[in-house]
Amino acid sequence: MSRLNHLPEWAALAKHRAELGEVHLRDLFAADADRGRRYSLQVGDLYLDYAKHLVTDETLALLRELAAARRVAELRDAMFHGDKINFTEHRAVLHVALRAPRDAVIEVDGENVVPKVHAVLDRMAAFADRIRTGEWKGHTGERITTIVNIGIGGSDLGPAMAYEALRAFTDRGLTFHFVSNVDGADLHEAVRAADPAKTLFIISSKTFTTIETITNATAARRWLVAQLGDESAVAKHFVAVSTNAGEVAKFGIDTANMFEFWDWVGGRYSYDSAIGLSLMIALGPDGFRQMLDGFHRMDEHFRTAPPEQNAPLLLGLLGIWYRDFHDAQTHAVLPYSHYLSRFTAYLQQLDMESNGKSVARDGKPVEWETGPIVWGTPGTNGQHAYYQLIHQGTALIPADLIGFARPVAELADLAGQHDLLMANMFAQGQALAFGKPAEQVAAEGVAEKEVPHRTFRGDRPTTTILAGELNPSVLGQLIALYEHKVFVQGAIWDIDSFDQWGVELGKVLAKRIEPALTEGAQIPGLDSSTSTLVAKYRADRGR
Numbered sequence: 001m002s003r004l005n006h007l008p009e010w011a012a013l014a015k016h017r018a019e020l021g022e023v024h025l026r027d028l029f030a031a032d033a034d035r036g037r038r039y040s041l042q043v044g045d046l047y048l049d050y051a052k053h054l055v056t057d058e059t060l061a062l063l064r065e066l067a068a069a070r071r072v073a074e075l076r077d078a079m080f081h082g083d084k085i086n087f088t089e090h091r092a093v094l095h096v097a098l099r100a101p102r103d104a105v106i107e108v109d110g111e112n113v114v115p116k117v118h119a120v121l122d123r124m125a126a127f128a129d130r131i132r133t134g135e136w137k138g139h140t141g142e143r144i145t146t147i148v149n150i151g152i153g154g155s156d157l158g159p160a161m162a163y164e165a166l167r168a169f170t171d172r173g174l175t176f177h178f179v180s181n182v183d184g185a186d187l188h189e190a191v192r193a194a195d196p197a198k199t200l201f202i203i204s205s206k207t208f209t210t211i212e213t214i215t216n217a218t219a220a221r222r223w224l225v226a227q228l229g230d231e232s233a234v235a236k237h238f239v240a241v242s243t244n245a246g247e248v249a250k251f252g253i254d255t256a257n258m259f260e261f262w263d264w265v266g267g268r269y270s271y272d273s274a275i276g277l278s279l280m281i282a283l284g285p286d287g288f289r290q291m292l293d294g295f296h297r298m299d300e301h302f303r304t305a306p307p308e309q310n311a312p313l314l315l316g317l318l319g320i321w322y323r324d325f326h327d328a329q330t331h332a333v334l335p336y337s338h339y340l341s342r343f344t345a346y347l348q349q350l351d352m353e354s355n356g357k358s359v360a361r362d363g364k365p366v367e368w369e370t371g372p373i374v375w376g377t378p379g380t381n382g383q384h385a386y387y388q389l390i391h392q393g394t395a396l397i398p399a400d401l402i403g404f405a406r407p408v409a410e411l412a413d414l415a416g417q418h419d420l421l422m423a424n425m426f427a428q429g430q431a432l433a434f435g436k437p438a439e440q441v442a443a444e445g446v447a448e449k450e451v452p453h454r455t456f457r458g459d460r461p462t463t464t465i466l467a468g469e470l471n472p473s474v475l476g477q478l479i480a481l482y483e484h485k486v487f488v489q490g491a492i493w494d495i496d497s498f499d500q501w502g503v504e505l506g507k508v509l510a511k512r513i514e515p516a517l518t519e520g521a522q523i524p525g526l527d528s529s530t531s532t533l534v535a536k537y538r539a540d541r542g543r
């Protein structure tokens with residue numbers, strides 16, 4: 001297959017972009033009174049409005065032609081089929097199997113993996129129930145009330161994000177902490193007020209060799225044993241989630257208390273595997289299963305919907321349009337829900353670890369742009385911080401606005417605030433798209449020299465995603481939507497969205513530098529900047 005930028009479909013998009021020139025969203029809406037309805041999709045519980053994008057019917061058709069030329073559908077089918085599409089690690093990419101129904105058949109190397117998935121889900125459910133009912137007792141016979149998940153990256157961000165998102169559906173009698181940073185402050189703050197007799201640690205690590213996680217887990221074990229005064233207490237207060245039984249046993253956790261997943265689940269695609277154990281304890285097995293059903297619903301949509309109605313395909317293509325044909329370097333995700341406070345942080349790993357690549361499948365550097373910088377925080381807070389730049393700065397920043405029609409039941413007394421929240425979300429989409437022309441500003445009596453400062457150009461694209469309420473199923477649908485969007489983009493950019501070699505070098509160098517900090521070890525060939533920093537650090541540390 002030709003390189004992406006040599007495809008005629010790529011050239012057609014570049015030509016079309018030049019022809020569209022400065023056509024404003026105001027013109028596109030004026031030309032089509034039905035645009036708001038036509039440029040929308042209902043997928044499961046998610047309503048997607050994509051009318052406020054800098055596209056016409058022709059743009060969308062050309063983008064779909066690009067997807068066809070890049071064989072996105074074939075690659076998608078290969079993923080669902082268990083083919084080893086993670087070509088630099090020679091692995092299948094089967095997070096979709098984690099939420100497949102019991103009777104589905106998905107094979108890796110000739111073995112149906114679905115029964116294994118459900119066997120682990122059943123073990124997780126039994127364990128979660130034992131914690132939730134108090135049947136599982138700690139070493140001194142106390143009921144567990146504090147759960148600390150220790151993990152990092154994909155072994156932290158998913159459960160931490162989903163726990164926040166679904167707090168209203170969790171057992172409020174239990175306290176959860178998510179410890180990830182090797183900075184001792186993270187663990188310290190989690191355990192300083194915890195009662196060790198009532199605390200369970202879930203050590204979550206796909207490899208069980210990640211330095212941050214093993215360091216924190218070792219410190220947690222030291223704390224627990226010191227507090228309870230008995231090494232054998234570990235058995236009732238530590239469980240593991242991993243693919244690596246050998247390392248789990250070496251750490252001292254009985255593999256009977258290990259919940260398994262598999263190398264065909266990428267870290268950043270893993271929170272619906274056993275990595276979600278803390279979340280399942282919080283939600284209960286039924287809530288967790290509702291979330292899996294939500295994921296599966298979106299998987300089926302992605303797998304079967306025609307290109308014109310395929311939401312992940314559409315969002316992926318819109319991202320390509322801005323990244324490669326509008327030079328948009330960043331993409332903002334702005335949820336209008338306080339409960340989604342960790343949502344964008346989660347997406348950062350999902351998107352940037354997946355598509356932050358610059359070498360194509362043929363081993364040569366890409367000659368096109370790839371993954372954007374993903375950022376954002378919940379509205380309305382961001383409105384009073386950085387939205388100024390989105391409205392009037394020089395960068396084009398496409399944004400996703402995500403909101404819900406109904407607040408969760410617990411917020412009944414504050415329901416009026418929800419309307420204000422959502423009014424803000426709709427207003428932002430409107431202001432970004434249509435702006436405020438100079439004539440309108442002048443007509444309001446603004447002094448001539450101030451008019452340019454008060455003018456909003458508009459033409460800032462947004463997707464609005466609206467659902468009835470934020471619940472486990474809807475969260476699953478949302479996450480799967482973004483997972484598959486990222487997949488589509490990686491397929492078009494011709495990169496491996498499922499490896500992460502770019503995080504390795506820093507890990508190796510940190511291991512080399514540590515003895516220089518602690519013992520003053522000489523590192524041959526260390527550059528003058530880093531060696532001066534090391535010397536300064538040691539001096540300030542009193543060494």
Ligand SMILES: O=P(O)(O)OC[C@H]1O[C@](O)(CO)[C@@H](O)[C@@H]1O
Nearest residue numbers: 152153154155205206207210267
């Ligand atoms: O689950 P593990 O093996 O501890 O890895 C944690 C994280 O580290 C990475 O490998 C790299 O940062 C992520 O992809 C992964 O989610």
